[in-house]
Every structure is written in structure tokens, then in C-alpha cells.
Amino acid sequence: MSERVAVRKTYKLFIGGKFPRSESGRSYLVQSSNVSLASRKDARDAVVAARAAVKGWAGATAYNRGQILYRAAEMLEGRREQFVALGVPGDEVDAAVDRWVWYAGWADKLAQVYGGANPVAGPYFNISAPEPTGVVAVVAPERPALLGLVSVIAPAIVSGNTVVVAASPSEPLAAVTLAEVLATSDLPGGVVNILTGAITETAPALAAHMDVNAIDLSGVTDTSLATDLEVRAAENLKRVLRPAPADHDWSVDPGLARMTALLETKTVWHPKGV
Amino acid sequence: MFEYAPAPESRSVVDLKPSYGLFIDGTFVDPTDGGSFKSINPASEEVLAEIAEAGAQDVERAVRAARKAYDKVWGPMSGRDRAKYLYRIARLIQERSRELAVLESLDNGKPIRESRDVDLPLVAAHFFYYAGWADKLSHAGFGPNPRPIGVAAQVIPWNFPLLMLAWKIAPALAAGNTVVLKPAETTPLTALLFAEICQQADLPAGVVNIVTGAGDTGRALVEHTGVDKVAFTGSTEVGRAIARSVAGTSKKLTLELGGKAANIVFDDAPIDQAVEGIVNGIFFNQGHVCCAGSRLLVQENVADRVLESLKRRMAQLRVGDPLDKNTDVGAINSAAQLERIRELSDAGSAEGAERWSPPCELPERGFWFAPTIFTGVTQAHRIAREEIFGPVLSVLTFRTPAEAVEKANNTPYGLSAGIWTDKGSRILWMADRLRAGVVWANTFNKFDPTSPFGGYKESGYGREGGRHGLEGYLNV
């Protein structure tokens, strides 16, 4: 009897809840697989999908968003071995699961911690509450490919933002596999969009895109590229999260900063009278 | 007829010097590589004083003084003691508020009623508010021991000269930073009087430095490598340039930029208060307000009635001498700004909108623009899209709440918005959907030191005021 011939997986992009190939038809060989090489057009398509998802995702209840992030943790836990098979250390998968759980709990607490009533000197009800900024472009850390990726996606989407992520070019398989996790977590299509390929190709398009509200440069290691992206981002005054230091430890408690950097504060006034 | 006799506030409460130097390291000094310029009274075009213009070397001196003060004095000082200096400054501002108010009206052109009743009380309140934070930073929600950033470069506009100074300096100092501030070239005088107040308060030398000058001075300041934080309030164009210039650096940046706010009036609004709110929204401070309600969106079924009331109310506005206590609308701040308002208003007429102003006699000298509304405006008109920064209101209509939201949000700006309706659930529905940093419901243009202020989208980022206002000055 001959051995069974394995069915190999095609690693594709994740845009609008679907798994398309790059519209350019290109792929590149990495981690012994052919992975889609996203084009600027793919980046633009991803922004369109992310924008379309904003209304529903930002409008969902915080409770609902928390449930979905927790569901992502559950699904990731269930696929632990799949990630290990891709070369992701088991400890890192565990940490990534825990990170989803940690951020899931923030969904319905952030507004209480980061917003509140302001005691203005007059007969007014005055309250500040955080809101998502909208579409966030993210350059994910090169590595750790899974924990780094989860650590930049979760804080962006927990508050209601949608993201277009440029995944680690050298270790993209974890990203595409995470997309499969998200696709089965009740996360609405378009909330997370993942592009694989060259940062130098997708990131400038995202940084210059006028319908993107913020950019997270965490994974950019080339300082001149980082500067170029920040200059492009200035065109529509995107909120910018600058690159993480090269020695950044992704396993430590991330604090609030990644969430708050992608929030707007809205303050509402109303008179108090009879 | 009941004619109000002139009721001029006394100019003599202000002791103007013929010329002013730069305030660096606790003393007034002459510029080393700069020149000088004149600050004029926009209501009369008379020269008020000769002002030093800081060159690159002067900026260098100021940044160095701020660094030294940060390293040696202000950084190591306890929060409790920083608070005491800020409280002192707040008190001195209250004590000298009449003098400051008159000077503000002289230099800026705004009515004394506003500088006296709005600007100055808010300036003092801002210093009081942030003084109280200085020794409580570990309870502000930014971790157990948040650190200051260092030297802050602050560039402020001419529309609320002293209030913008307070919004910048008070939180910066409370958090433990030192500052170099550049006031606008047309309105430097109250900042220079504030420098005297810092001296009177015995504030350690170098904690506050004030460099006067125009765009070149501002650029030299924000691009200086010795600066750790940049805070700017002004036009979106300049904000964009600053955002580019800090790219690739570690400078923390907050920007408070332009706006084109929608003031939305529903058919069930408290009409008389809504009309007051519309007037206050666009004619307060001659419309030189980044959060001005410059687009009136009125529900079509009450548009005629609201406009009739609005015109009747506008006819009561008293335009003229800023120092007259009964003046409602003062002088346009500069010839250049007047030119821009005229250019955009002419574009409004040329594009077919209908222009109306109440009959009003404008003084011969100085820079003046009558309160103006344009009706029949659509989203495609320039006057509905571009910030005019003057007493010019564009009126558009809508039919449904969803259409109002769509039109209100249809702009690259997102600083503020107004909603007028008696229906509570509609207010909350609208407030959720408006993409603006401040939403005033059944009121407009209200400010408070405890209330965060700042924009969405191209109106900038970061918040000033409240607990949120500390974040831009802490290393978090």
C-alpha cells in the first residue's frame, strides 16, 4: 500500500472575511510555501473592506465585541497544534491565547477607565467617552510572528476599530492561519484584513491612503522607511504609533497605551434645567 | 429709540511699553539674530508696541534655558511645589484680570465683554485646575509614576491668545515639563504680560520661555532637536507640515487644528435658545474660533422660521469698538485674515449662494466684517467646505436625522458639532454618530478646564483640558 499523498494548503490573503489570492496573481516562496504577494491594489481593497466593516463593528455592543475576542481565544486554543506544526513555539501560542483573553475583558471596561464625567463649572451634564478612530493600518512585528500579531490586532479592534495588517514578511504562515481562526470566531468580515508580502509595497500605500485613520508602525525596523511612512501619514493627519524598539518584549503586560493611541475622545455637553 | 451711549472700558489700566524683548531664562532679552516687528490694534491700525522677532539662535537659547531648568529645577521639584507656583500664577491672573482683558482686546480686536467674561475667567480656571494635578499625577490613570516628557515647544494662534497660552502652559508645567512658547505674531502682548506674571510669581528661570516671532520662529522651534514635545494649535495646513517635520523623531505631538462644525437644528428645538446658540456659535469672537458652528444645518420644515428669527437677532448685534462694553462683534484680527474672509465670501456669492447682513455701520479705520449669512448653500459650495474663520455662516437644510448626520460628517474636519432638539433619545442617537471631539447639545461654544477638547480626523489629535489633557505631557 502506498502512503497517502497529503493535501497541501494554499496560503492566501484575508480580505473582507474572504480568502482571495492577490489580484496581481503573484506569490513568493517563504517557509517552504507559496504565499500571496499582496499588491497596492490589494491594500486598497482591504481598506475598502475595513471601512465597510466600521459601522457594524464600532456599533456593536462592547459586550458583543468582548465575546467575539474571547471566542478568538477559544478557537486559537483549539488550533494550538496547528501553530506548533508551523514552527510557532507552544509557549508563544499560549501567550497569544492569553492576550486575546486579556483584551477581550477590556471591551466593556475601557470606556469606564478612559472616559468619565467632567465636573464643569456650570449647569451642564458633561461626559467624555472614548470612540474608535476608524480604520487602522498596522505593520505587524516581524517576530514573534503570532504573539506580535495578536498584540497589535487585539488592542486595535477591541474598541471597535477595523484593521488592515501587513503581516510578518518572513513568517507569514502564522498570520494566514490566524486569519482562519478569526474567520471562525464570529468576527464580522472586514474587521481584520491580513496582507502578506512586502512591507515596502503595502505599507506606503496604506500610510498614504486618505481613508485610513491611524497607522501602527510597530513592525517597521528600517528607520528611513518609518520616517517615510510617518511623513505620508501626515497628509490626512493619521494618528501614528511609532515603531516598537528592536528589543521590545512582547510577552510583558502591554498596558493601555496600544488601545488608547487608537481612540478618539468625544465630549458631550447638555444643559441641566427644568 | 433707545440709543446706548458709548461705554468705553478704560485703556489706562494697561501700561504698555514701547518695545518688548524675548523672555528667556527668566529675563527679557534682546534678540541676537532676529529682528523686530510691530503689533497693531486691529480696530484702529495704531501701533501698540515694537516686538522682538526671535531668530534661530534665540530659539536655541530659549530651548537651552528650558532644558537647564528641566534638568536642574523643575524636573526634580516635587509636584506639591510645582502646584504652588501654578496656584500663584492663577491668583496673579485673577488679580490682574482687568489689565489682561483690556490688553487682549487691544491686541486682538475681540470685544471687552468677551475677554472680560470668557477669556480671562477661563485662563485663571485653567491654571487652578492643572495646579491641582501637579501632585496627583500618580492617580491620573497613567500608571503609578508617570514622568514628564522634557522640553515642550508650543505654538499658539491669535484667536484666544492668552487662553491658548493657558491651555498649553498649565498642563505642561503641572506634569513637570518646561516650555518654550511662541505666541502668534499679531497677538504677542498678553503672553509678554504673562511673562511678567511669571517673574512676579518667582517662577524659576527657564521654566517658561516666550519667543515672539512669525512662521520662521515657529518652525525653528518645533524643528529644534532639543525639543521633546510639540504642541500646536492653528491651521490644518501648518499642522500637517509639523506632523511631517516630527516624522522619524521621538517628539510627542499634539495638534488642535481647523474645523467646519455643523450646528444642527431640528424642528422641535427650543427655537429662541437655538437662535442664540447659532449666533454664539458663529459670531462669538468674530467667528475666529476653530470649533465655530460655521455650517448651520436646519431641518427644512422650520428653516424659514429659524432664519427669520436669526436675521432679527443678528440685527441686534453691535459691531464696533472692542473696548466698548456693549460691543458684541469686534474687529477682524488682521488685514490678511480680513482678506481671506472677503475672498471666501465673494466665492460664496459667485457660486450662487444668497448673502445677507444686517444693516450695520463699520468704522473707517481698522479691519471689519459685518456678520453675514449665506442661504441656499449646498455641500458643494466652497463656503460649506473651507474654514472661513470669520463671522460668516453657511446655511444648509436637511430632512431627516440620518441626512443631518451624513452632511455633518461630510468634511475632513471633526472638531465640534451642535444638536438642537427637545428629544433626549435623538440627542444621544446623533451624538453617537457625529464624528467630532466635542458635541454640544442644546448649547454651543462652552469650555471648561475639566472638559477635554480636541478633534477627530484632520482637526488634529490629542486632547486639551481635563484628565485627558495631561496625557500629551506625560511619557505614557
Add this chain to the structure above:
Amino acid sequence: MTATTTSARSELSELGRSETALRTFLHGLPGVDQVGAEQRAAQLGTRSIKTTAKAQAIDLAIRMVDLTTLEGADTPGKVRALAAKALRPDPADPSCPHVGAVCVYPAMVPYVAEVLRGSAVHLASVATAFPSGQAPLEIKLADTRAAVAAGADEIDMVINRGAFLAGRYKEVYDEIVATKEASGDAHLKVILETGELATYDNVRRASWLAMLAGGDFIKTSTGKVPVAATLPVTLVMLEAVRDFRAATGRQVGVKPAGGIKTTKDAIKYLVMVNETVGPDWLDPDWFRFGASSLLNDLLMQRTKLTTGTYSGPDYFTLD
């Protein structure tokens, strides 16, 4: 009057026929935001009225005073003295104008009428079981007729606040209509007692109700409850008469009463009239102050303006 206002007027006159129509109309009036209205009133209060404008305002205010005494202890002697003062507020200065009216209880009307006969000073009388209004309608109407018969040419009636707050608008309306009829040629001032109405929304509705029913003036207060006239209440009433004239063409006067004691206060009211309804109302026929001690303060300020020195209470008659 335009054709539109004529037809609006006839439509509005139909409202009084049905409770439902009245309610629908009154509850359809735009709301009043308390904070906004009070801020507008306070802002108008910051106007600085000096020199010539102040002199003009003081004389106008004197002409607008309804010099009032409404005490159980009023006697013929007391009200005659008051009437004399109304005619010549400042005996030392013949250029000082007379006041608008004298306002007394119906029983005191005959004594005041003797003094005022032949003068331009009006004689107002509170009627309709002032100040509570809690008496049978026939008694209120008899009260009114008696006052008119004794010489009053202005009647200050009180509305039935109980009925108003209970939502029985037609009852209030009908009483005003009946009192107007009983007043004959005398002008009818309708006292809303705004301090008991509690909200500005109620003040606006009561103002419209009084005007729809035919009131010639709307007046804030009796002076007998803790909260009398205030600037914001008067602002809301001025807005109502302004809107009513725009709708119907008929002009209605406004009278704040109670609590207005100083020249400074009175000038704030005049500024408010000037900037809310305009010069048409800056006339004793259309705006009055219900007051007593106000007059002496106006006289003192008037003397100060003419002589340049501050006067004292000893130099003015106390009545």
C-alpha cells in the same frame, strides 16, 4: 396686517372652543431651555448704560411704573398720597415725568380716582379675588365690574393657576374671556403668577393662553408669592408677545411685577425689551413695571445725573 396674519388670527381665535385644540396648540409651542434662557437674560444684564442713555432710560422707566400698594393695611389716606406722588414723583423738579399708573385693591379705587381725575396717569386695580384667584367666577367678575365702575381703566386679573397646572386650559381661557368682557373698555392685564408655574415652558404656554383669550397685557406676578418677576421669565414673555404679534398682528404688553427695586434692575429690563422686541414696546402703553420702592431709586439716580452728586432717601417722599 397682512392677509396671512388675518387668517392666522381667525384660526387662532377658534382654539378656545375646544380643550383638545387648546392643548394641542399650547403643547406644540417650541420648548424653552432653562439654561439657555437664563444665560441670554444674564448676558443682556451686562449691557453698560451710561450718561445720555441712562437719563433716557430713567425717565422712560418712571413713566412705566405702575405705582403699587396692595396691603391689607391700605387706607384712603395712604392711597391718596400714593396717587399724588404718581402725578408729581419729584415735587422739586417739574421736568420729572409722571408714572404710568397707580395700582390698588378695588376698594381703594374711588379714593385714587379722585386724585387722578383729569390726569394722564392710569388707574389700575387688581381684581378677580387677587392674589389667589380662588373664588367662584361670579364673585371674580363682580369684583372686576366694581373696580371698573369705581373708575379703574386697567384691570389686573390673576389666572387660575390650579386649573392651568391641572391641564384645564379651557377653564383658564374661559375665565380670561369672561373677565375681559366684564372689564369693558378697561385694559386687561393677565397675571400668570410665574413663580407658581415653575417652568419656562409653562410660562410660554400661559402667555399664549392669556393672549389668545384676549388679554391686553401679560404680567408676571402678584408680588404675593416668594418668586416674583425675573429677567428670564420676562424674556420668555417678551418672546411670546413678539411671536404672537408676528402671528396675529395684535400687540400685547408686558408687565414684570414684584422684586424690581433698583434703577440698575429697571435698566436691565429696558435693555431686554429693546433687544428682544424692539422700540415698539419701549412705551408705557406696552411695558410697565409693577413696583413701589423702585420709583424712589429712579428719582435718586435721576437727581444724581442732573446734579452730579449722590442723593439720599431723606430727600424723596416716602409714601
